[in-house]
Amino acid sequence: MGGRIVSIAANTFRETIRNKILYAILAFALFVIGITYFLADLSVGELTRIIVDVGLASIHIFGVVTAVFIGISLISQEVDRKTVYLILSKPVPRWEFIVGKAMGLSATLALTTLAMAAMLFLVHLGYERSPEPGILIASAGIYLELVLLICLASFFSTFTTPVLSAIFTLSMFLIGHVSKDLIVFGGRSASAAVQWAAKVLFYALPNLENFNWKNEVVYGGVRSPGVLGMAAGYLLCYCAAVLTAACLLFSRKDFK
Amino acid sequence: MSGNGPVIEVSGVSKSYPMGFWRKRVKVLSDLSFVVGQNEIVGFLGPNGAGKTTTIKILNRLAFPDTGTVTIFGEEAGKRPGSRRRIGFMPEQPYFYEYLTGAEFMSLCGHMNGLGRGEIKRRSEEMLTRVGLDGAAGLAIRKYSKGMLQRLGLAQALLHDPELVILDEPMSGLDPMGRMEVRNLIRELKDAGKTVFFSSHIISDVEALCDRVVMIHKGTKVAEGSVDELMGKEGVQYVEVVFSPLPPPGWASAAGLTRESGSVQGDTFVLKARDHEDANHWIGELRRVGSLVTSCIPVKKRLEEIYVEQVAGNAREDGLGG
Ligand SMILES: Nc1ncnc2c1ncn2[C@@H]1O[C@H](COP(=O)(O)OP(=O)(O)O)[C@@H](O)[C@H]1O
Numbered sequence: 130m131g132g133r134i135v136s137i138a139a140n141t142f143r144e145t146i147r148n149k150i151l152y153a154i155l156a157f158a159l160f161v162i163g164i165t166y167f168l169a170d171l172s173v174g175e176l177t178r179i180i181v182d183v184g185l186a187s188i189h190i191f192g193v194v195t196a197v198f199i200g201i202s203l204i205s206q207e208v209d210r211k212t213v214y215l216i217l218s219k220p221v222p223r224w225e226f227i228v229g230k231a232m233g234l235s236a237t238l239a240l241t242t243l244a245m246a247a248m249l250f251l252v253h254l255g256y257e258r259s260p261e262p263g264i265l266i267a268s269a270g271i272y273l274e275l276v277l278l279i280c281l282a283s284f285f286s287t288f289t290t291p292v293l294s295a296i297f298t299l300s301m302f303l304i305g306h307v308s309k310d311l312i313v314f315g316g317r318s319a320s321a322a323v324q325w326a327a328k329v330l331f332y333a334l335p336n337l338e339n340f341n342w343k344n345e346v347v348y349g350g351v352r353s354p355g356v357l358g359m360a361a362g363y364l365l366c367y368c369a370a371v372l373t374a375a376c377l378l379f380s381r382k383d384f385k
Numbered sequence: 386m387s388g389n390g391p392v393i394e395v396s397g398v399s400k401s402y403p404m405g406f407w408r409k410r411v412k413v414l415s416d417l418s419f420v421v422g423q424n425e426i427v428g429f430l431g432p433n434g435a436g437k438t439t440t441i442k443i444l445n446r447l448a449f450p451d452t453g454t455v456t457i458f459g460e461e462a463g464k465r466p467g468s469r470r471r472i473g474f475m476p477e478q479p480y481f482y483e484y485l486t487g488a489e490f491m492s493l494c495g496h497m498n499g500l501g502r503g504e505i506k507r508r509s510e511e512m513l514t515r516v517g518l519d520g521a522a523g524l525a526i527r528k529y530s531k532g533m534l535q536r537l538g539l540a541q542a543l544l545h546d547p548e549l550v551i552l553d554e555p556m557s558g559l560d561p562m563g564r565m566e567v568r569n570l571i572r573e574l575k576d577a578g579k580t581v582f583f584s585s586h587i588i589s590d591v592e593a594l595c596d597r598v599v600m601i602h603k604g605t606k607v608a609e610g611s612v613d614e615l616m617g618k619e620g621v622q623y624v625e626v627v628f629s630p631l632p633p634p635g636w637a638s639a640a641g642l643t644r645e646s647g648s649v650q651g652d653t654f655v656l657k658a659r660d661h662e663d664a665n666h667w668i669g670e671l672r673r674v675g676s677l678v679t680s681c682i683p684v685k686k687r688l689e690e691i692y693v694e695q696v697a698g699n700a701r702e703d704g705l706g707g
């Protein structure tokens with residue numbers, strides 16, 4: 130079992146790492162991060178802050194774009210191109226295929242996120258002359274969010290078209306950053322039903338703010354390892370649930 | 386291993402797909418049943434769109450029947466993923482990961498089949514050589530020609546030495562040389578004790594090779610049996626006897642032969658006898674007038690004619706049924 134999943138993941142890694150769009154996005158992101166070095170020179174005020182803010186925002190946005198747009202085609206492309214026939218006619222349970230695909234893209238994005246984080250780290254170091262490990266911790270948080278988005282994109286693409294999968298995944302991304310507000314809004318309602326519904330939604334929707342370690346880390350007040358561990362645990366549970374649903378939907382799928 | 390039961394048993398399988406704007410369900414397979422016995426080569430014959438690929442997808446659990454059951458080696462086909470280890474499958478016009486080389490792809494397939502590293506290396510070299518791709522093992526699949534893709538499809542199906550080999554249109558897209566190689570390969574599989582089930586819309590490929598044939602048209606089985614069975618007991622349609630020199634002019638009509646059954650062709654007289662007995666009678670008659678036999682050929686009904694008969698007959702029934 131493990132061997133097959135790793136093989137599928139390795140093959141997906143190989144496929145996505147050779148994706149030209151990925152390189153275009155990565156090159157552009159590195160360019161934007163690099164240019165903050167000169168931007169900071171022009172602006173007044175807290176120069177370091179600008180470098181770090183723009184840099185982390187770039188890592189975040191470019192990461193989300195790659196996770197969503199490669200994530201939605203991860204499975205649908207295999208089904209459309211019928212490459213899936215050659216894998217699933219062999220002794221490979223369908224769930225292993227889904228999990229392997231998601232793991233492979235996660236590995237690719239680990240590499241691109243690391244490249245962007247390293248670039249930002251060096252730009253900051255060049256400017257400030259003292260290393261800022263917070264950049265790496267905040268980037269790790271972004272990466273965990275990307276893994277969750279990959280799982281969501283895989284889930285949607287098992288039952289709908291790539292365009293709709295992209296729309297759904299991006300909606301989840303946007304909602305995921307404000308889902309805490311649901312509880313707040315719900316709490317204000319007098320109706321118990323509304324309060325209850327808000328709670329259910331809050332637990333069903335991803336809470337991506339769990340992985341937002343930008344402010345605390347970069348501007349002091351380092352989060353305790355316990356909080357980081359909780360976030361990792363949350364990621365694991367959420368991804369397991371989403372992938373289980375994806376695997377169930379995929380397990381009875383009829384290929385064209 | 387699984388006794389003497391059939392290797393594949395398809396029984397009462399129906400399948401429909403939603404089609405068109407209204408997503409109306411159209412039947413692609415209706416109540417299809419057939420068996421494939423151990424160590425048989427069975428040809429799955431039918432015109433384009435008959436439902437061959439759909440059936441083969443169901444055998445490989447890439448599609449699910451609406452009703453009916455499919456068992457392979459006595460188990461529900463593919464339900465237990467491990468059971469697929471005994472099957473080798475080549476899809477119709479197989480699609481590959483184009484960014485891999487032939488050898489990389491074979492290695493991926495080996496891992497999917499749970500083979501060990503050493504075995505993968507040994508078997509994939511062996512199979513690539515077997516299909517004539519040893520020179521292209523290091524080449525990206527993107528650069529393969531259509532025939533090479535077909536060969537790679539065969540190599541991956543045989544990689545893990547499966548007991549049952551299912552091939553969807555294995556000869557399509559191949560030149561005459563390639564077709565012959567595939568035919569030889571299928572014969573060798575039988576000699577090695579394997580069971581082969583393959584689809585084709587080309588009759589000569591099936592006729593030359595198969596122990597038995599399953600013929601389908603519009604999702605319905607129209608014939609099943611050995612090639613000889615399908616051609617009738619003796620299979621002989623008429624006996625063609627050629628005589629030389631020519632009998633005297635006017636002899637044929639005087640003897641009661643029609644233009645159909647006896648005709649002059651060049652400097653020979655060609656006679657179509659109903660059967661061997663009839664042929665012997667005419668040989669005696671013609672000897673008396675000095676014409677001697679130069680050749681005698683029993684002409685068999687060809688599978689092609691049966692195929693056309695069945696398919697046309699089926700179409701007529703459709704017409705009658707409205
Ligand atoms: N996924 C599908 N959706 C709708 N129709 C399909 C699908 N797959 C096959 N068909 C239809 O089923 C019929 C049989 O197709 P197929 O099994 O590919 O035939 P064959 O392999 O014998 O040429 C065709 O009319 C085809 O259009």
Ligand SMILES: [Mg+2]
Pocket residue numbers: 434437438439477554
């Ligand atoms: Mg077909």
